[in-house]
Amino acid sequence: MKVLIRGAGVTGLTLAHELSSRGADVTVVDSRRQVAGNASWQAGGMLAPWCELESAEETVLTLGRGAADWWDAALPGHVMRNGTLVVAAARDVAELDRFGRRTSGYRAIDAEAIAALEPDLEGSFVSALFFNEEAHLDPRQALLGLQQKLARMGVRFEFGYGAVHRPSADVEADCTGITGQLTGLRGVRGEMLILRTSEVALARPVRLLHPRIPVYVVPRSCNLFMVGATMIESDAAGPITARSVMELLNAAYALHPAFGEAELVETGTGIRPAFTDNLPRVEREGNTIRTNGLYRHGFLLAPAMAVKAAAMILGTETEKERADEAHH
Numbered sequence: 001m002k003v004l005i006r007g008a009g010v011t012g013l014t015l016a017h018e019l020s021s022r023g024a025d026v027t028v029v030d031s032r033r034q035v036a037g038n039a040s041w042q043a044g045g046m047l048a049p050w051c052e053l054e055s056a057e058e059t060v061l062t063l064g065r066g067a068a069d070w071w072d073a074a075l076p077g078h079v080m081r082n083g084t085l086v087v088a089a090a091r092d093v094a095e096l097d098r099f100g101r102r103t104s105g106y107r108a109i110d111a112e113a114i115a116a117l118e119p120d121l122e123g124s125f126v127s128a129l130f131f132n133e134e135a136h137l138d139p140r141q142a143l144l145g146l147q148q149k150l151a152r153m154g155v156r157f158e159f160g161y162g163a164v165h166r167p168s169a170d171v172e173a174d175c176t177g178i179t180g181q182l183t184g185l186r187g188v189r190g191e192m193l194i195l196r197t198s199e200v201a202l203a204r205p206v207r208l209l210h211p212r213i214p215v216y217v218v219p220r221s222c223n224l225f226m227v228g229a230t231m232i233e234s235d236a237a238g239p240i241t242a243r244s245v246m247e248l249l250n251a252a253y254a255l256h257p258a259f260g261e262a263e264l265v266e267t268g269t270g271i272r273p274a275f276t277d278n279l280p281r282v283e284r285e286g287n288t289i290r291t292n293g294l295y296r297h298g299f300l301l302a303p304a305m306a307v308k309a310a311a312m313i314l315g316t317e318t319e320k321e322r323a324d325e326a327h328h
């Protein structure tokens, strides 16, 4: 079967992997010139379904708990399974209680245990929540790694082509993120920055809770740290605002003062595609499949959505899946 996938973000590439692994003849088309710059490129790369329960429905945990295994199988060596550490300043300790009430899959730990996990945070926080089963990856390495693997598997890539480009295919899969054609889609702007310092080492994503401006810091290789992310109800893709830079930098500095001396090597903005319920969807219309709305869970939920969309395209859905789709 010939499948044309529109969109080389995490949604399109994971679907290409599922389809190509099952023998489909896949072409991926993207209006950009390369796999870079889209929402997926700006992501933190956290695979954190238990932490996300703070603001997400149980479905996100159900769909996302297998994500680390999927990525590990698709791209061995990319997934770091070191958990997530959630901390709050002493004056914001009520935030830690609130976060704990809304989530699951963690243990509350004291200052000694924090220092054992993250020696550079020794003495900074008296208590924390440790989500042992969570994982993270470098989203840019993962996207590029997936693209290279797919090319080796025979998937064709055509960059720099928009909607008018229509190579022949039996099925078209729309994975175009915020420009997608599903009704009810909205954009949620996320701003981030990347710092470089050799003065701090972290083994895992650390979330710093705050009543107004919660942030996270995700360690990457080469002394890089991704600091994110704002959540703004807007699809304006312009540069990061001065206020957001200040807030993200303040929070990084609050986590560790050495971030104050770090190099600010990049700022970025990504627009998360979301539906009103903030849950992803796969829909079919004729021989077009649309999969979208991965919101703040692209790397976490794309594997499950790709499995679902591939089954729909290849006609291998279970009776239950077909019934659910009809009901939807």
Ligand SMILES: Cc1cc2nc3c(=O)[nH]c(=O)nc-3n(C[C@H](O)[C@H](O)[C@H](O)COP(=O)(O)OP(=O)(O)OC[C@H]3O[C@@H](n4cnc5c(N)ncnc54)[C@H](O)[C@@H]3O)c2cc1C
Pocket (backbone or CB within 6 Å): 006, 007, 008, 009, 010, 011, 012, 029, 030, 031, 032, 038, 039, 040, 041, 042, 043, 044, 045, 046, 047, 161, 162, 163, 175, 176, 177, 178, 179, 189, 190, 191, 192, 228, 229, 230, 269, 270, 271, 272, 273, 292, 293, 294, 295, 296, 297, 298, 299, 300, 301
């Ligand atoms: C700052 C930030 C941090 C985030 N952190 C995390 C995280 O830690 N963990 C997590 O799981 N998720 C995270 N997310 C969410 C995640 O990035 C998104 O859910 C995900 O990127 C959505 O992927 P997508 O492939 O649907 O869209 P995109 O990545 O936007 O890809 C869509 C692609 O379609 C292409 N396109 C558009 N129109 C056309 C057309 N007509 N023809 C051809 N191509 C077209 C675009 O050029 C683009 O490449 C974060 C998001 C942001 C912004």
